[in-house]
Amino acid sequence: MKYLVVLESPNKISKVKSYLEKVFPQHSFLVKASMGHITELVIKNEKYPLGIELDTMTPIFNVVENKKDTIKQLISFANEVDKVILATDPDREGEAIAWHLQEQLKCQNKTIRLTFNEITEKAIENAFNNPGQLDYQLVNAQQSRQMIDRIMGFKLSNLLQKAENLKSAGRVQSVALKLIVDTELERKEHNKLEYWTIKQEYKDKNEIELYLDQDGKEIVKDKVLNSQEKAEEVLSKITNNLVVKEIIETEFSKNIYDAYTTSSILQDANIDLNYSSEKTTNLLQHLFENGYITYPRTDSTRLNDDFVRAVHKFIATNYGQEYVGQYKSGKTKENVQDAHEAIRPTNINLTLDKAKKEIANYDEYKLYELIYINTLYALMANETGVKYKVLFSNNGYTFKLNFKKYHFTSYYDLQEIVLDNFDYHFKVGEMITLESEWIAEQHFTKPSPRYTEHSLIKKLEIAGVGRPSTYATIMRTLINREYIKFDNKSIYPTEDGIKAHNLLQKYFSNIINEKYTADMEKVLDRIADGEINHIEFLKLFYNNFILDFNNATSIIFKNSVKCSKCDVGYIIQRKSYKGNYFKACSNFPACKNIVS
Incomplete structure (x- = not known):
């Protein structure tokens, strides 16, 4: 049988074709690429200025100008084969591209939908043996997002341009801008408060610090010592003889590593490698297309069972059975679609030494290294031990000493990190005599730090704003619109950014906020699951939005000429x-x- 296989990226063609021909030699495969989206909502159309038929909420598409030749070629190829395999990416965007391809190629009767999470022989074979059909609910969700973004983006951008000579606004980018401006305003309004701490160095450079005053108030939390005079008064009352009041022991067993989501790899790459989210996104795509990692747009930390078994075997062989962890997929968080497993290497046996020889691009290799190590550690045994909190008393004041004793240090052994493993022994009621001096130190409260690229992405994820495929776009748009600037990684709003934020919050605070945007993502998820009629929702959204928009326009331009x-x-x-x-x-x- 003869097949036409249509991928999104031409960079995948060689590998996918070689795997198909190797596993299924009885068939003939013609593998081509759409090069991403082949259609777009119409622009500057007199009949449909938003690219949408508003009465029926039908999107009006045309073929992207530079894709017309591609479509002609694909139509010709489709007419020559028995089956057309639409193997675009396994997400809503990919599903929409597959739908547009089916429409343009007019091949509904011989279409097969294939999805794979990694470009490996096993994944391609499994996908071919388990074909599916287009998921029209996913297409509805993608097109709903597209129409909502077009309506809000076009209308609000046009208003900003007319009212303030600003460049643009957007459903998600404007919420990210709001977070940045809100933090800046909070910093300016911050009232700096003075407070003091009292500590004394203990053994092994640990510290015993004043914890509670004579009334049981927390020294730091309640800012009890808010002047030098109060600190000196306490110093005059306490001595170096402390009585052990209470010993609180808490056993711990934890793994601080988790398999990467798009958000977490963007954050770590920014922190550890100083890569921007846009750079990391591009590098991830290259690694995926070359078969080194799984699909890079995911919000899940889940790993498939076969891979977990392979990694556990690798760990046992190379480090010992005691380092093998007990994998649990973890509870799915709110706002997580969990459509794809986490970002991981496709082959744990492609170690860093081997990968360095295969991956020619240095930046790509460093990102692979980050993913490989993180995945390995995530599947290792937990670090275990006991946390101690020892409370002491002197003259009615309470002091504390925190320390840990480790039983098993797991992945820290591989990193050759020497942990503080204190071996103190205390008994309730005994007296200890300190050998140093109490030191009073002045502090001032600090405002919330400005966002960095990684902390903003983390905040957006926690707030449920945006999706794995949009984080890099959000940052790029804010930079290109000159709404934000960077200084030593810290993000500052520009004058134009503040002006855009102020206008949007004055008239559209009910829709340009974290909750509304997160709730919209949930609605889109429900459309994808077939729980909500997307046409009815879009009509309701548009009617409410246009009322707010018209009201804002009439107020803004009331006295304008x-x-x-x-x-x-x-x-x-x-x-x-x-x-x-x-x-x-x-x-x-x-x-x-x-x-x-």
Whole structure:
């Protein structure tokens, strides 16, 4: 049988074709690529200015100009084969691309949908032996997101351009901007408070610190010592003779590593390798296309059973059975689709020494190294031990000493990290005499730190804003719109960013916020699951949004002067590329009227 296999990326063609021909030599395979999306919502269409038929909430698509030749070629190939395999990426975007391909190629009667999470011989064979059909609910969810983003993006961007000469707004990017500006405002309004701590060095450079005052108030949490005078008063009352008051023992057994999601690998690559989210996203895609890692757009930490068994065998062989962990897939968090397993190496036996010889690009190798080590540690045995909190008393004050005793240090052994493993022995009621001096130290409360790229992505994930495929796009858009800038990794809002935020929050705070955006993601998930009728939801969304939009427009331009030249725009203050201000039509570039 003769097959046409359509992938998204041409970089996958060679590997996928070789695996198919090796495993299924009785068939003939023609493997081609769509090079991503082949269609787009129409732009500047008089009948459908938003690219949407609003009465029926039907998206109006046309073929992307530079994909017309690709479509012609694929149509020709499709006519020559028995079956057309749509093997686009295994997510909503990939499902939508597959649907558009089916529509354009007019091959509904001979279409097969294949998905695979990794480009390996086993995964390709399994996908071919278990074909599926297009999931129209996923397509509905993707197109719903696309239409909502188009409506909000076009309308709000147009309003910002007319009202403030700003560049754009977006459903998700504007929420990310809100987080950044809110933090900046919080920092400016922060009221710095003074407080003092009292400590004394103990053995092994550990410290015993004043914990509770004579009334049982926490010294640090309650800012009890808020002046030097109060600190000195306490110093005059305490001595070096402490009585052991209580010993609190807590056993621990934990693994601080978890298999990578898109969010967590973007964060770690930013921290450890200084890669931007955009750079990491591109490198992940290359590693996936070359068969080194699994699909890189995921919100799950789940790993498949075969891979877990292979890694456990690898750990036992190379490090010893005692280092093998007991894998549990973990509870799925809220807002997690769990459609794909975590980001991991496709082959644990491609060790770092071997990978260094195979992966020519240094940056790609360093990212593979990060993924490989993280995955290995995530499947190792837990670190175990006991945490101790010892409370002492002196003259009515309570002091504390925290330390750990490890039983098993697991992955730390591989990292050659020497942990503080204290071996103190205390008995309740005994007195110890310290040999150093109590030191009082002044502190001041600090405002919330500015976001870095990795901490903003973490916040967006926790808030349920955005999806694995959108984090890098959010950052890139805010940078390109000149709404944010970086200084030593810290993110600052620009003047334009603050202006955009202020206008959006003044008139659209009910939809430009974390909760609304997270709730929208949940609705899209329910559309994908077939629980919500997407047409009804889109109509409800649009009717509510357009009421808010029209109300905001009437208020903003209430006292504005209509442009006498085009009768569409308003005369607003604009800023030239040289930084000079002038009055001109908000309908630029369609209208170039300048008022002297």
